[in-house]
Each structure stands twice: as structure tokens, then as C-alpha cells.
Amino acid sequence: MPDFNDLTLLPFCVGLTLLGLIGSWFAWRRRGVAAGTRGVAWSLLPVSLYLTGLLELVWDVVRSTVSWVTHLIFSPTVWAGVALFGVSVVLYVVSGVARGRGGNQKAEKSLKAQNKPASPAGxxxxxxxxxxxxxxxxxxxxxxxxxxxxxxxxxxxxxxxxxxxxxx
Known part of the structure; x- marks a missing residue:
């Protein structure tokens, strides 16, 4: 994926903001104050993300996610890991079902009954x-x-x- 620098991000964000402001003006005239104000709020986001440095962070997250997904799709090692994760989840669920049915509880109860001394009345x-x-x-x-x-x-x-x- 291409890497953007400040020279390409600033004009891109300003252009998105101007397009959004023009659309907000039309929305204000046709649908009222609430729609226009909401449009202005959305229009200011690209420039605010650029000025705070969050746009580069968002770009890095998107780039890393796309790289991870492509690596996931085309790597047999990753698919083996996914399969092992699935087996692990299935085994965990099966153990919970077996525990709920009382697989070991019968043996534990008999051991407790054998080891428990009988107390005399009173x-x-x-x-x-x-x-x-x-x-x-x-x-x-x-x-x-x-x-x-x-x-x-x-x-x-x-x-x-x-x-x-x-x-x-």
C-alpha cells in the first residue's frame, strides 16, 4: 500500500472538508438547520484528524489490518493456527458440558462419604x-x-x- 506524507494528506483533507461544507450548505437550505449543522460537523472531521495526527494513526491501522488479512488468507501456517484455536475452543466447551453433567462429581461424593466420620447425635x-x-x-x-x-x-x-x- 502506498505511504502518504504530509504533502498529500493536507490537500486531501482540505478538499474533503470543502466538499463537505458545500454539501452541508445545500442540506441546510433543503432540509433545515439540523441537517446542515450535522453536515458541518462531519465536514470538519478530516482537517481535525490531520491537525491532531490521528489521520496518520488511522491510516497505519488500516494498512496494518489489510496486511494482516492478506497474510491470513495466503498463509498455511496461519490457517493451522486458526484450526488449533478452533479445536481449543471446542475442547473447552466439551469440558464445560462434561463438568455440568457431573462427570467427576459422583466419584468425589463417594470419596467424601467414605472419609466423613459419622458424628454421634447431639x-x-x-x-x-x-x-x-x-x-x-x-x-x-x-x-x-x-x-x-x-x-x-x-x-x-x-x-x-x-x-x-x-x-x-
Missing amino acids: ELTATGPAPASASTAKAAKPSKGKAKQQDSSEFDEIEDILKRHGIN
Whole structure:
């Protein structure tokens, strides 16, 4: 891409500003004060960008972006990097889905249950005293199969939590 210097940028910006001001004058006459004022505001931008040095910055950004895009399109190494990035994103999403389904949670729960010491009724624990009625209720219920026992133990845990917080 060509590189512009100050001698080409200044006349270009002044020309754009003059064209914009002429268009703003016509807009002012045909569509009113608001359209004309907005046109003047847009017309002053090229010269203001030139005077602040931002026009060269914008030009450099555009030139660098075009160079990067052409390098991206024609480089097999870059396409390999894009493919690896895609694989990385897919693997990250898959791991999040697997984590949400509880892939490792079952093993963690069984380890916690095995390592957790049973506290006698009335003993203080980190969550408060264990209710005496919960341990006797669990012991008094007969086992009606694995699924029924698991459901009842979950409900017993919920009842215990509610009792500890004073909710009956």
C-alpha cells in the first residue's frame, strides 16, 4: 500500500472538508438547520484528524489490518493456527458440558462419604449439632431397595437441613 506524507494528506483533507461544507450548505437550505449543522460537523472531521495526527494513526491501522488479512488468507501456517484455536475452543466447551453433567462429581461424593466420620447425635459439627431424631429415623426405616433408600436419604438430608435452620 502506498505511504502518504504530509504533502498529500493536507490537500486531501482540505478538499474533503470543502466538499463537505458545500454539501452541508445545500442540506441546510433543503432540509433545515439540523441537517446542515450535522453536515458541518462531519465536514470538519478530516482537517481535525490531520491537525491532531490521528489521520496518520488511522491510516497505519488500516494498512496494518489489510496486511494482516492478506497474510491470513495466503498463509498455511496461519490457517493451522486458526484450526488449533478452533479445536481449543471446542475442547473447552466439551469440558464445560462434561463438568455440568457431573462427570467427576459422583466419584468425589463417594470419596467424601467414605472419609466423613459419622458424628454421634447431639455432637457439635461445623454446621451445628446433628439432630438426634435424624439418626434414629434413619436407623428405624427398613431398606426397600437401593433406589428407595437413596431417595429417602436425600429427603432425610433436606429435612435435617431445614430443622437445623428452624424451618419445619
